[in-house]
Amino acid sequence: MNTNTLVVSDVSHSFGGALVLDRLTLEVARGEVVALIGPSGCGKTTLLRLLSGFYEPGSGSVERRGGTRMIYQQDGLLPWLTVTENISLGLRHVAGAAERAEQLARLLKLIRLQGFARHYPHQLSGGMRQRVELARALAGDTNVLLMDEPFSSLDYQTRARMRTELTRVLTLRPVAVVLVTHDIEEAVLLADRIVVLSERPARILRELRLDAERPRDVTDPTLRAAMKTIHEHLALPHDFDGDAPADEDETIGTTEASAWPG
Amino acid sequence: MKTAQPTSYAQAFLLSTACSLAGLGVWSLLSFLELFPPSAFPSPRSVAAGLGEELRTGRLADDLIASLFRVAAGYTLAVVLSVPLGLALGHRPRVRAALLPTINFFRSLSPLAWIPFAILWFGIGDLPVVFLIFMATFFPLVLTTLAAVAGVPAVYFQVAHEYGFRGAELLTRITLPAIMPQVITALRVTGGMAWVVLVAAEMIAGRDGLGFAIWDARNGLRLDLLVCGMVVIGLTGVLLDWLLSLLAKLPSVRWGYEH
Numbered sequence: 001m002n003t004n005t006l007v008v009s010d011v012s013h014s015f016g017g018a019l020v021l022d023r024l025t026l027e028v029a030r031g032e033v034v035a036l037i038g039p040s041g042c043g044k045t046t047l048l049r050l051l052s053g054f055y056e057p058g059s060g061s062v063e064r065r066g067g068t069r070m071i072y073q074q075d076g077l078l079p080w081l082t083v084t085e086n087i088s089l090g091l092r093h094v095a096g097a098a099e100r101a102e103q104l105a106r107l108l109k110l111i112r113l114q115g116f117a118r119h120y121p122h123q124l125s126g127g128m129r130q131r132v133e134l135a136r137a138l139a140g141d142t143n144v145l146l147m148d149e150p151f152s153s154l155d156y157q158t159r160a161r162m163r164t165e166l167t168r169v170l171t172l173r174p175v176a177v178v179l180v181t182h183d184i185e186e187a188v189l190l191a192d193r194i195v196v197l198s199e200r201p202a203r204i205l206r207e208l209r210l211d212a213e214r215p216r217d218v219t220d221p222t223l224r225a226a227m228k229t230i231h232e233h234l235a236l237p238h239d240f241d242g243d244a245p246a247d248e249d250e251t252i253g254t255t256e257a258s259a260w261p262g
Numbered sequence: 263m264k265t266a267q268p269t270s271y272a273q274a275f276l277l278s279t280a281c282s283l284a285g286l287g288v289w290s291l292l293s294f295l296e297l298f299p300p301s302a303f304p305s306p307r308s309v310a311a312g313l314g315e316e317l318r319t320g321r322l323a324d325d326l327i328a329s330l331f332r333v334a335a336g337y338t339l340a341v342v343l344s345v346p347l348g349l350a351l352g353h354r355p356r357v358r359a360a361l362l363p364t365i366n367f368f369r370s371l372s373p374l375a376w377i378p379f380a381i382l383w384f385g386i387g388d389l390p391v392v393f394l395i396f397m398a399t400f401f402p403l404v405l406t407t408l409a410a411v412a413g414v415p416a417v418y419f420q421v422a423h424e425y426g427f428r429g430a431e432l433l434t435r436i437t438l439p440a441i442m443p444q445v446i447t448a449l450r451v452t453g454g455m456a457w458v459v460l461v462a463a464e465m466i467a468g469r470d471g472l473g474f475a476i477w478d479a480r481n482g483l484r485l486d487l488l489v490c491g492m493v494v495i496g497l498t499g500v501l502l503d504w505l506l507s508l509l510a511k512l513p514s515v516r517w518g519y520e521h
Contacts, residue, residue: 052424070424074417079517080439089425122517 005030005176006051006068006144011060013046019201020046023060026195026204030143031174035187037230038197044180047202048146051178066143069136071150076133077121083108083132084117090139107135110169127158131165138173147179151186163189167214184230188223189216196233205233304486309493312486321475326494329460329471332388333502336395337456344400345445348407349437358408365404373398373459381467390467391460398459399452406448410441443510443518450506457499472498 008026012019020043028034036044049055052068069090070076077086087107091100108114111131121129130150137145151159163186170177181187187194188210196206208226216223269277286306292298293305304312316322351358351365373394380390414437422436464473472495479487510519 054423070420072417072420074415076417076421078418078421078436078439080442080514089421092425120513120517122520 004028005065006178007061007063008051009061009063011050011057011062013043013050013055013058015046021050021057022201022203024202024204025060028144028176028178030176031170032193033170033177033179033191035179035181035191035194036197037181037184037187037194037234038202039199039234040182042197042199043202044197045148048148048178048180051144051146064144067141068144068146069138069142071130071133071137071145071147073149073152075121075129075153077129077136079121082118082120083113083124086121086132087136087139090136090142092140094140103139107139110138110172111135111165125158126154127162127165130154130162131169134166134169138169138175143175145175145177147177147181149181149183150179152182159186164215166190184227185218187230188226189218194226194230196230206230301483302485304489308486309489312484312490313493316487316490322490322494325470325472325475325491326498328388328468329464329473330498332391332464332471333395333456333460335388336392337399337453339392340396340400340403340452340456341449344403345407348404349411349433351404351408352411353437362408365401368397369401369405371397374462377463377466380463384467386467386469391463391471394463394467395456395459399456402452402455403448407441407445410444410448411437413444414440439514443515446506446509446515446518449509450503453502453506454499457495457502461495 004027006026006028008024011021011024013021024047026034036047038044046055048070050057050062051064052070053062053064078089081089084104087104088100091103094100094103105114108117111134113128113131113135116124116128121132124132133150151162154162167190179187179190191210194208194210195204196208197203198205206229208229210223210226212220212222218224218227290306293300293303297303313322351361376394376397377390380393384390384393418436418440419432422432427436460471461473461476464471465477468474468477472491476488476491476495479485479491509515
């Protein structure tokens with residue numbers, strides 16, 4: 001029996017007769033971050049919906065141990081609820097008021113927003129809102145965390161801080177993480193493994209393992225080598241011999257496959 | 263982002279009082295200059311005397327209560343029926359396709375066009391006025407609710423699905439709070455409409471009420487009482503809008519008015 005938290009076995013999926021995902025196999029263990037990178041519209045959103053259980057796969061199987069939660073690309077906090085109320089959504093199925101209160105206090109401490117429990121999302125900065133979302137997603141029995149380009153709407157500095165924050169939080173509350181991103185730099189900074197997907201129908205082109213110590217620095221030669229490999233697989237222009245690292249956002253663009261069917 | 267310095271309550275009060283007094287001054291000046299004959303342009307003094315007379319006889323209070331009752335009945339009925347219908351239309355494309363053209367048709371009709379039928383069906387008194395206020399506010403409220411539901415970001419429903427909200431809970435804990443800021447704005451706009459329609463409806467289909475009082479004063483050539491009625495209608499309108507604006511101060515809807 002497989003002990004991994006998330007096990008995707010030989011999953012294929014079609015929409016209207018067109019194959020979108022082609023025999024994907026992927027395993028993610030607790031405490032592991034796996035980044036998915038691929039061209040725009042390659043089917044990453046569909047894959048996330050299969051992983052979350054929103055869709056049933058056309059063939060193959062997806063096994064999850066424990067709760068699965070998602071961090072959305074857009075701001076997923078409900079603006080009419082306070083920080084406490086938003087996080088409590090994740091504790092709805094936890095039995096016992098005392099247990100819920102204790103978990104809530106622990107989660108607020110985890111994201112270091114104890115002083116903002118009664119604030120509404122619009123009173124918080126973008127980075128703070130993202131931390132609340134993280135706490136909500138990690139509430140209860142969550143074992144699998146799916147992240148759909150979670151930091152793409154943040155400014156550069158906040159994004160950099162959130163990466164550090166995510167690493168810190170996941171050290172304290174380890175879960176299996178699948179991170180979908182367009183940002184290659186983000187992938188090599190955060191992931192234990194990077195899965196490079198092809199254009200539609202998405203196949204796994206390459207899987208890279210990154211063992212670099214955290215906190216990571218993009219100037220680390222092993223990370224730069226990984227970035228170069230990913231660029232080559234995605235057939236993107238790159239210049240890793242110059243002084244400055246290429247600006248990933250510029251090179252890849254930020255459009256997501258939001259117009260995806262279904 | 264604010265483009266100008268925010269005003270404090272005290273400042274706002276002083277400014278609006280000064281402005282109202284200036285308006286009163288212009289009115290006094292115009293009536294003093296007698297640009298129009300006094301019989302066609304009542305002075306503030308004569309209106310104040312008329313107001314005293316109306317208060318002594320108690321007629322003003324009776325008219326105000328009659329009018330407020332009609333607005334409350336017609337408007338409440340419209341709100342209670344329109345918001346659920348707007349929600350149904352917003353959530354169900356088929357129902358929307360079926361009913362939207364009809365609703366737009368009725369929305370385009372001036373509620374005053376219904377006056378003859380209002381009188382034929384309901385006679386003279388409370389009912390025709392309540393009916394006309396209902397007709398004036400129901401359709402715009404349906405359309406606003408429908409547009410608000412259609413505009414709720416999809417991510418809220420994804421979150422709702424993920425955290426196990428279904429059926430009635432989805433409606434009361436996700437959809438309704440998500441549209442509440444827009445519904446409150448629509449309540450203010452249509453509340454103002456209800457008050458405007460009231461006067462016209464009571465003029466024709468009423469036996470009492472502020473609108474009827476104005477009509478009666480006109481028939482009796484008591485322009486001082488006519489203006490007195492106008493002043494009371496205007497002040498009550500301001501007060502009603504202020505009361506509805508308090509809804510927008512609820513902490514759980516503040517997000518809808520930021521930026």
